[in-house]
Amino acid sequence: MDSDVETQIRATPRVMNVVSLLYPQTAAESSRSVNWEDFVYALRDVGFTARNTGGSAVLFEKNGGDDRVNGGGKIVFHRPHPMARIDPVMLHAMGRRMTKWFRWTKDQFVLDGKA
DSSP, X not given: OOTTSOOOEEEOHHHHHHHHHHSOOSHHHHTOOEEHHHHHHHHHHTTXXXXXXXXXXXXXXXXXXXXXXXXXXXXXXXXXSSSXXXXXXXXXXXXXXXXXXXXXXXXXXXXXXXX
């Protein structure tokens, strides 16, 4: 895969909402939290499966090709407790991890016209 070419990820409105919080560009986006379930469903919408692996750990796995953007890979996030809301600081950290392991950027997500 050419590292200069970003692969587009077709996204539902739910995914676009979560992505805007993972990669905030405005003060409003930088200060919002998200429900854990909305985060899980957004990752499912882009091809991940979610599986509890013990305690609060949830394994997100994406199967497919060799490159991590379109293909496979795994990442573990911990479900927040006692309230199932991901705060802005944690969302930004999660976004950095998704960039590191899956090479995600906010710009590669495009709203799917069929959504």
